[in-house]
Amino acid sequence: MLFPQLTGDSSSFGYTIPSNGDKQQFVIFAYGTTNPGSSDVNADLVQHFEYRTVYFDLTKNLTPATPATPATTSSGAKPTTSHAASSDDIPLLPYQRMIVAHAIFCVVGFLLFLPGGALLARYLRTYSPTWFTGHWAIQLVISGPTIVAGAALGVASVNKAGARHLDDSHKVNCPYS
Known part of the structure; x- marks a missing residue:
């Protein structure tokens, strides 16, 4: 039914x-x-x-x-x-496409690039004196712009949808806020 x-x-x-x-x-x-x-x-x-x-x-x-x-x-x-x-x-609406892109950028940035930079520092510093160059390059040059782009897409998708930022009827009311 x-x-x-x-x-x-x-x-x-x-x-x-x-x-x-x-x-x-x-x-x-x-x-x-x-x-x-x-x-x-x-x-x-x-x-x-x-x-x-x-x-x-x-x-x-x-x-x-x-x-x-x-x-x-x-x-x-x-x-x-x-x-x-x-x-x-069913094509996605423009703001829905932005939400998908936001999710992809943030997942890749937070779950792939940031841990990759940390693991590079953890394991290469015992083998190479240039480990720090690779570490900061991954963290700052790759992870940083990816995460900033993901966050910007999240804000832009909320604006495009005409919704309110960080406030909707489905949120849990926190007693400390």
Whole structure:
């Protein structure tokens, strides 16, 4: 069952997709049992049970929906859930690409280059008097820019997404902050 928390025959979703000439529309939605208190599109869901991403193919013709087929939108598009489609079918949004790049740069910088420089210092200083040159080159010249680029991509992705820095509804409240 796609939405196990929604039961009965009266569950439905209704919305409009503005026409902007696109052939496909990527939609992210969430639902919960707590009323947000507003019908505004920017209203926050206090707690959500589930979220999904769907693609609407806006090139399809409008056909009447039957109980055996998925519902169609007013433009005739049939939703397809992201878990049924391959990862190549769903392009990442620009800020999501930046988050992936942020993760890659930080993982490589912190988990590959920094330990590599430390291990070089640990094991080569007994064999070579020039160990320090290799150590600082890896730590400063390679690790430093990689980590700074990763941190900058993290900040830039939050800005591009229009989100708040280091503050969201999923954080744990620390009594010492």
